[in-house]
Amino acid sequence: MNGEKRPEGAYDVLIIGGGPAGLTAGLYAARANFRTLLVESGMVMSQITVTHLVENYPGVPDIGGYDLVEKFKEQAKKFGLQGAYAAVAGLEKATLSGMPGWKVKTDAGDFEALSVIVATGANWRKIGVPGEAEFTGRGVSYCATCDGPFFREREVVVIGGGDTAVQEALFLTNFASKVTIVHRRDRLRATPLLRERAASNPKIAFAWDSIVTEIGGKEAVTHVRVANVKEPEETREIPADGVFVFIGLVPNTGFLEGAVKLGRDGYIVADRDMKTSAPGIFACGDCIEKLLRQVVTACGDGATAAFSAQLYVEDLKGTGYPR
Numbered sequence: 001m002n003g004e005k006r007p008e009g010a011y012d013v014l015i016i017g018g019g020p021a022g023l024t025a026g027l028y029a030a031r032a033n034f035r036t037l038l039v040e041s042g043m044v045m046s047q048i049t050v051t052h053l054v055e056n057y058p059g060v061p062d063i064g065g066y067d068l069v070e071k072f073k074e075q076a077k078k079f080g081l082q083g084a085y086a087a088v089a090g091l092e093k094a095t096l097s098g099m100p101g102w103k104v105k106t107d108a109g110d111f112e113a114l115s116v117i118v119a120t121g122a123n124w125r126k127i128g129v130p131g132e133a134e135f136t137g138r139g140v141s142y143c144a145t146c147d148g149p150f151f152r153e154r155e156v157v158v159i160g161g162g163d164t165a166v167q168e169a170l171f172l173t174n175f176a177s178k179v180t181i182v183h184r185r186d187r188l189r190a191t192p193l194l195r196e197r198a199a200s201n202p203k204i205a206f207a208w209d210s211i212v213t214e215i216g217g218k219e220a221v222t223h224v225r226v227a228n229v230k231e232p233e234e235t236r237e238i239p240a241d242g243v244f245v246f247i248g249l250v251p252n253t254g255f256l257e258g259a260v261k262l263g264r265d266g267y268i269v270a271d272r273d274m275k276t277s278a279p280g281i282f283a284c285g286d287c288i289e290k291l292l293r294q295v296v297t298a299c300g301d302g303a304t305a306a307f308s309a310q311l312y313v314e315d316l317k318g319t320g321y322p323r
């Protein structure tokens with residue numbers, strides 16, 4: 001990279017998001033000797049950092065999500081990845097020393113880069129029933145790792161039927177006396193291993209074909225009201241001191257409106273090389289449209305996005321190896 005054309009002050013690669021996808025992209029781009037900055041808000045907790053236990057990341061069995069991310073950070077920093085805390089508001093086209101690039105607008109000022117990798121992940125979806133907003137922090141939670149210990153010997157409800165709901169319900173049995181999983185179908189979406197563990201756990205009960213219509217209480221949550229989806233008139237109360245909502249994800253892509261093509265539910269449309277519809281913008285991890293959202297797939301995406309960005313930047317600078 002010596003003697004190359006490099007716009008002053010601009011980064012070769014700017015990564016938005018500090019979860020497994022962004023940190024892997026950072027490791028690869030920095031290790032390829034590109035001037036790389038990773039920007040993260042510091043406000044939004046990456047999903048993985050609040051995951052109690054990661055059992056399926058190959059080679060690192062049974063590690064806490066937070067500890068795994070710390071290892072990713074350490075490894076990327078070793079190769080020169082730079083970091084900044086800033087909330088990104090939008091992307092604008094820019095010309096950098098005659099080359100097309102991007103201005104990344106943030107609450108800590110603007111950054112310029114020839115390529116951008118979006119790895120902003122996704123956040124918990126809200127259920128939108130009466131009581132949810134009112135009791136958030138007073139019984140309603142989206143993080144079992146953070147709030148589970150407050151519910152020692154208490155009864156809690158988990159809403160959802162996917163991997164997250166079941167994994168977190170199992171974790172909550174370490175504290176709660178009873179965990180009722182309320183799911184809108186008559187079987188779980190979660191992977192078979194988790195289904196089996198939940199079915200054989202004596203602290204877990206199920207409310208099948210049920211949706212929560214209201215979260216009730218006074219100072220704090222005392223119960224949820226559930227309706228049967230097959231008999232909507234049939235409602236009942238389930239006593240609960242805590243309500244954990246795990247009903248899927250909403251991608252953190254609002255700031256990209258108009259900059260890149262977004263697909264269903266706002267996920268970024270990226271091809272297998274992690275290229276988006278905008279030249280120089282790549283995307284990886286949970287924020288893109290894809291089949292499987294796991295740490296290992298996020299890392300794979302991150303590596304691919306960094307390599308694609310590398311080829312793109314080399315083409316801009318005319319430093320690439322002939323292809």
Ligand code: NAP
Nearest residue numbers: 160161162163164165167184185189246247248249292293
């Ligand atoms: P998910 O797989 O999308 O599951 C969401 C669950 O919530 C579904 O059961 C869905 O019901 C239910 N749901 C959605 N909207 C609802 C509503 N308004 N009211 C009631 N229920 C609602 O989401 P996730 O479990 O958070 O998982 C996200 C991704 O992370 C998945 O790809 C998952 O495999 C992955 N993940 C993997 C692991 C692991 O490997 N250990 C752990 C956690 C997450 P329906 O089934 O009826 O649609």
